[in-house]
Amino acid sequence: MQSPDAKPAQAHCGAVVDYNSTMICQPRIVALLLIGFLMLHGACTRPGAAAGGAEPAKPSGRILLARGDALYIANADGSGERKLVDGVAAELPAEWSPDGMEILFFKRGAKSADVWVIPADGAGEARNLTHVEAGTCRSPAWSDDSTRIAFMRDNPAGLYTMNRDGSNPRKLTHDGQREQRPSWSADGKFIVYGELVFIDESAADKFRMELLLARADGSGVSKIPTGEGPTDMAEFAPAGMKVAYRGQRRGNDEICAVDLGEGAAGVKGAGALGAGATGAGANSATEINLTKSKEDERDPRWSPDGNRLAFWRRAGAEEELWTMKGDGSDAKKATSVKAAAHPGAAEWSPDGKFLAYGSDDGVWIVAVAGDDAPRSLAKGGGAVRWRK
Secondary structure, eight states: OOOTTOOOOEEETTEEEOTTOGGGGOHHHHHHHHHHHHHHHHHHHOTTOOGGGOOOOOOOSEEEEEETTEEEEEETTSOSOEEEESSOOTTSOOEEOTTSSEEEEEEEOSSEEEEEEEETTSOSOOEESOOOSSEEEEEEEEOTTSSEEEEEEETTEEEEEEETTSOSOEEOOSOOOTTSOOEEOTTSSEEEEEEEEEOOTTSSSSEEEEEEEEETTSSOEEEOOOOSSOEEEEEEOSSTTEEEEEEEETTEEEEEEEEOGGGGGGOOOGGGOSGGGTTSSOOOOOOEESOOOSSOEEEEEEOTTSSEEEEEEEETTEEEEEEEETTSOSOEEEEEEEGGGOOOOOEEOTTSSEEEEEETTEEEEEETTOOSOOEEEESSOOOEEEEO
């Protein structure tokens, strides 16, 4: 019979302790029960544990880091860092091939600058793909199937393409802004790029950046219909013909988009190449202002599935990293940093759960959901690229 002073059995994180058991009087068993209870209790209340005691998601894959004049490869948790190559022009980001096999970068010589490539595993030597005698080749971009490379050249100026091994270089246009990386459509048929267009000799800004669309086979080019004001930082979505970019609208920089769709068929033929094509053959697509905020935004980047965009928003003395759906809805802030740290464009993890960015105070990773503080990945800033 239980005495009036008996205590009922109690549950702790799923473990039941019966204080009335005669075994409680045995010192060794008491100690074991106490140790077990403390271990179980700690597991239930461990900081950072997800619901049900599961560990929070961890980033995976490999990350390419630019630091000083060198490129480094590291695991997504910062471990296993190794130097890949020296002598890189770090002010321009390197580009990892979609198949993960090779990395493009920009390197200066005595009289020229070229596009180089190196195996991502470091097993081979870096190779010069362009071999120009004067001027620069820069801002390279891979096609989605990793078979071709688009790049900008300033002598002779224009947008060019070449095969992966540097063979069959081809000039597509007579102009183009060399600082702006071109972007391929998912089907490899079109390339969007920036061009400085003359406006007015009496204007404060005599030139304005505009976006143009070129056929990758060299058969035509046309102006993309955007709003008034400079437009740059264009990037094709991973699927379809939607392009996101930064546009100066209503007195500040906004994230905008245009879905070219079937309108791309309006690109004119070879006779329209060059500056004369800026008004010809433009399709009837309409620009959409996705952010419509009073702050300046920049660097839109599509998620791997094409459903969301990441971008930076200036908010006083801070820069805020946001994501939103491709139509501008469901905007969510992932994190904020001091603007003085100069954070660079964000890079999505292959699974779309994390964002990485470089800044003056290091390279950081943050969960897209914004439920965790940024984690330091490495020292030194620079552009970041992420692959599986």
